[in-house]
Amino acid sequence: MKALVLAGGYGTRLRPLTHTGAKQLVPVANKPVLHYCIETLVDASITDIGVIVGDTAEEIRTALGDGSAFGAKITYIPQDEPLGLAHAVLVARDYLAEDDFVMYLGDNFIIGGIHDLVRDFEAERPDVGIMLARVEDPTVYGVADVAPDGQVLRLEEKPRDPASDLAVVGIYLFTPAVHEAVRSIDPSARGELEISDAIQWLLDEGRTVRSSMISNYWKDTGGITELLEANRAVLDLLEPSMDGDVDAESEIIGRVRIEPGAVVSRSRIVGPAVIGAGTEVTASYIGPSTSVAGNCVIDASEIEFSIVLESSSIRGVGRIESSVIGREAQVTRAENLPRSHRLVLGDHSKVQITP
Template identity: 60%
Template sequence: MRALVLSGGAGTRLRPITHTSAKQLVPVANKPVLFYGLEAIADAGIREVGIVVGVDQAAEEVKEAVGDGSRFGLDVTFIPQDAPRGLAHAVLISRDYLGDEDFVMYLGDNFIVGGITPLVDEFRATRPDAQILLQHVPNPSAFGVVELDENGRVVGLEEKPKQPKSDLALVGVYMFTPVIHQAVRKIEPSWRGELEITHAIQWLVDQGYDVRSTVISGYWKDTGNVEDMLEVNRSVLERLEPKIDGSVDDTSEIIGRVVVEEGAEIVGSRIVGPVIIGANTRVVDSYIGPFTSVQHDCQIIDSEIEFSIVLHNSSIQGVRRIEASLIGHQVQVTPAPKVPKAHRLVLGDHSRIQISS
């Protein structure tokens, strides 16, 4: 059995971060969200993994970060996709790599607590033509939605419907036998101009193939926007095991589950966990509150921050107070001049900012 991991896409909901970085490499508790998926695949006993990437700088970043996959116990092959043309298109272009083997398709920006091992084991044991995972969501219009009959059988799928027929959303993990290759060749592009995996699965249903579903009750998030990314970060940090490998001076206070990685320095500061401070990061005369992850080589001086993610090589100095924020790498955050009373902004395309007047 192989795995197909999708790591392309423009990541428009995470702009401006994704103007310069792959969305799958945005860290959760200081580890790229993509890595959690690769670890889950390895834990399920799968060794051969194809990763679908774009043909841009973000793709090169993914290749560099993942390498040959040996760090995860995997044998990784990268499959280029010239443009985001839909999940079914990713299957279509991966035909030669997948051959006639069963496979798991895993969306690289999805996060599932507890991994996928039991689900893969069930698929291997029963081997339906397709196995899909579902979860009840409050906003089904934002997802692929599945309709079940009174016996729990899949009868209909629709991509981001305006009037959903259920609240069951497709989780970003699918399991297929080779029959899916026939399905993706039979469908036409949707109104979005993409080959939708929902249409391919619907084709299997219409043709009488065995399509089964499992409603999961565990934690799942599509980390495609800032709010969900922060929520996943919170969830992972809640299971953090405290560990102090860096230096903490006598005037600092460490409360709760806090990780201070090697080379990090905490001076005259108060850290209230769960918090992770990356290697070689310096925190001076500051407060870092719960559910915050700060990557390596950052500086936080005379500032306050909580429920946030700070990427590597960033600096926050003299700022009170930051919360619910995603701060990119090599960012400088400083106070605005007191006079004149005006806001000076340098923002990336499609940014969103809230200012108290």
């Protein structure tokens, strides 16, 4: 069995972070989401992996290489424009050949792996296997109408009036039957070839589509809230380590990982949390569910339930919560001004200010 990992797209819900980087490489617990994806596939004994790439192809190639670091073999497949998941299957036709394959959206995050899902698919071999999860707002997902035995009756992409609250998770299993389906459908109203339409085409042709409910943690990390939640979930499983420098005036509580070269002085860190290599934390509080990447500076500040990316600095700004701080960002206190907020924000930024 092969894998097809989708690592293109524009990442509009993560702007402005994704103006300068691939959404699949935004870190969770200081490791890119895409790395977790590749590791999950290798854990399921799938090592022949095709990666769909777009405008951020070079960044993706740099992050994954030839796959050998993960125990995999990676083939890169260019997609000129992100014209839908079914379009990705079309452009990967030569690579996929006549093999069964897993299609894995590179910004999806799952704890617990897909080993059992793959083995069940290989044993029963329906035409399609999908994973489902109950969600609060099914109108933003592909939604399944399912019989009691798990047979899928109908699929609809982002329906206004959903038939259920069962969203299709971004992990699919296909036999070669899907290739005829993706060639037979028309673009949707948003101009994309929808994989849900291709699966519905197979259903209309009398083919078998089986579903299974996801029993482990899953998140689509395409939005800030979801990214922070995934970060929290991974940190909850963190193995603590103390490889950096912590002075006697600092207090470390709970599951905390301090990576080599990090320096913590006169500070309090309450886990689960991770402090990246080369980062300096001085006279500060780092609260639960926070990951600080490498070569950052946190000075005289408090931060909790947040993600801080590489080489950023936060100095003297009081308390920060539920935030994602981009690479090489600088957050500082404004001096000698009336009480006000001074902001320099990129396109599509979102800021919440306490009155």
